Amino acid sequence: GAGVSQSPSNKVTEKGKDVELRCDPISGHTALYWYRQSLGQGLEFLIYFQGNSAPDKSGLPSDRFSAERTGGSVSTLTIQRTQQEDSAVYLCASRVSSGNTIYFGEGSWLTVV
Amino acid sequence: EDKVVQSPLSLVVHEGDTVTLNCSYEVTNFRSLLWYKQEKKAPTFLFMLTSSGIEKKSGRLSSILDKKELFSILNITATQTGDSAVYLCAATSGTYKYIFGTGTRLKVLA
Numbered sequence: 001g002a003g004v005s006q007s008p009s010n011k012v013t014e015k016g017k018d019v020e021l022r023c024d025p026i027s028g029h030t031a032l033y034w035y036r037q038s039l040g041q042g043l044e045f046l047i048y049f050q051g052n053s054a055p056d057k058s059g060l061p062s063d064r065f066s067a068e069r070t071g072g073s074v075s076t077l078t079i080q081r082t083q084q085e086d087s088a089v090y091l092c093a094s095r096v097s098s099g100n101t102i103y104f105g106e107g108s109w110l111t112v113v
Numbered sequence: 114e115d116k117v118v119q120s121p122l123s124l125v126v127h128e129g130d131t132v133t134l135n136c137s138y139e140v141t142n143f144r145s146l147l148w149y150k151q152e153k154k155a156p157t158f159l160f161m162l163t164s165s166g167i168e169k170k171s172g173r174l175s176s177i178l179d180k181k182e183l184f185s186i187l188n189i190t191a192t193q194t195g196d197s198a199v200y201l202c203a204a205t206s207g208t209y210k211y212i213f214g215t216g217t218r219l220k221v222l223a
Contacts, residue, residue: 042216045211106154
């Protein structure tokens with residue numbers, strides 16, 4: 001695709017429910033990142049995928065968070081048993097394997113009520 | 114611990130003013146420094162800097178990197194209301210890590 005595509009753009013969920021956020025990176029981009037941005041805060045790294053290599057999951061804040069990337073393209077970030085502190089914008093970004101610049105999607109705004 | 118610090122946290126100026134945004138960094142295996150503009154949700158890429166002292170310019174925006182003093186500045190001349198946004202800088206560490214600052218929120222008044 002022309003840009004990084006994320007869905008849903010907005011999601012309101014009840015505390016305790018599971019949510020799935022989807023990211024479709026730019027075609028040909030093998031590296032994919034998930035970041036979280038809470039209100040007024042910077043971007044917090046969550047997870048990094050590169051091709052078929054094992055992902056760097058060091059930024060996932062708890063075991064309620066998981067992500068997968070199927071077929072080296074689309075990625076899904078899953079948050080189980082959502083809590084109010086999970087409310088944030090979840091941003092996905094991608095880049096080519098050898099590139100330095102990451103390109104962001106529009107993000108998914110998650111509100112846990 | 115790798116960190117990126119931006120200053121000021123917020124800034125209010127009038128149209129036509131010139132602003133300078135600061136970004137200092139301490140990261141291991143530093144490779145590059147990137148600037149992004151975030152108006153609503155998606156940060157959009159502005160500049161990538163890898164070499165000290167070489168200014169990058171795009172219209173009214175310019176940026177420079179000082180690898181000895183570990184900082185970068187982003188200048189915006191003749192500001193316009195459309196420049197109102199959060200400006201983020203990120204330092205890359207190693208082959209794939211991007212460490213972001215908390216951003217500078219710029220508001221340009223008409």
